[in-house]
Amino acid sequence: MNCNILNVYFIMGTINCRKDPLETLEEALQAGITCFQLREKGEGSLTGKAYEEFARACQKMCQAYQVPFIVNDDVELAFKLNADGFHIGQEDLALPIFREKAKGKIVGVSVHNSREMEQAILNGADYVGIGPLYKTQSKKDAKPPAGLYFLKAIRKQSANFPIVGIGGITEENANAVRSSGADGVSVISVICHSEDIGQTVKNLLSKKKIN
Ligand SMILES: C=C1C=NC(C(F)(F)F)=NC1=N
Ligand SMILES: [Mg+2]
Numbered sequence: 001m002n003c004n005i006l007n008v009y010f011i012m013g014t015i016n017c018r019k020d021p022l023e024t025l026e027e028a029l030q031a032g033i034t035c036f037q038l039r040e041k042g043e044g045s046l047t048g049k050a051y052e053e054f055a056r057a058c059q060k061m062c063q064a065y066q067v068p069f070i071v072n073d074d075v076e077l078a079f080k081l082n083a084d085g086f087h088i089g090q091e092d093l094a095l096p097i098f099r100e101k102a103k104g105k106i107v108g109v110s111v112h113n114s115r116e117m118e119q120a121i122l123n124g125a126d127y128v129g130i131g132p133l134y135k136t137q138s139k140k141d142a143k144p145p146a147g148l149y150f151l152k153a154i155r156k157q158s159a160n161f162p163i164v165g166i167g168g169i170t171e172e173n174a175n176a177v178r179s180s181g182a183d184g185v186s187v188i189s190v191i192c193h194s195e196d197i198g199q200t201v202k203n204l205l206s207k208k209k210i211n
Helices: 021-031 048-064 075-080 095-101 114-122 147-157 174-179 197-204
Strands: 008-012 035-038 069-072 085-088 106-111 127-130 163-166 184-187
Touching: 008 021, 008 197, 021 035, 021 048, 021 197, 035 048, 035 184, 048 069, 048 075, 069 075, 075 085, 106 114, 114 127, 114 147, 127 147, 147 163, 147 174, 174 184
Parallel strands: 008 035, 008 184, 035 069, 069 085, 085 106, 106 127, 127 163, 163 184
Antiparallel strands: none
């Protein structure tokens, strides 16, 4: 997996959006997000057929922009839609079962400590999400902010493994996240609540020329 896809990794569910979610996604794709994760979770989220239809609509849009379409938690749906990949947390189904079946899919895992990091790499994850780095408004059961310390420690432990930071990341702190060792930043609110999504994504994209 090319770690450049982690540069600006937009994560969204219908409840995160203030306007039409597909309009938000389209603007973000036009502005150049490098990866998208559908995270349909929390009070008032879509379920059943409506959820699947919405997922298909997001997937179609990502395909038009050749941006990877990742499904959070719902591995079954990821396979049903033949999504580009899925993202699971420690509490989700054990990855080893899927490693075989997940051939060719991008598999992401949330990690919060070095033991979970080692386990994720052993189980064959393609990237890990580290956070919450700062106070997040998007995840109700988030752990306390880990700050950049943990990100730096994990980067020391795994020099070249694809890592994306998550949790309260904004245009102001995105570069600090990168210089602490992340290959990219994943964001929900800063894009979903932006008055000018195009400008926000541009401000989030890595300034470094990607060689
Ligand atoms: C809880 C999460 C943690 N990290 C990530 C990602 F940024 F994709 F790695 N996604 C999640 N849904
Ligand atoms: Mg999860």
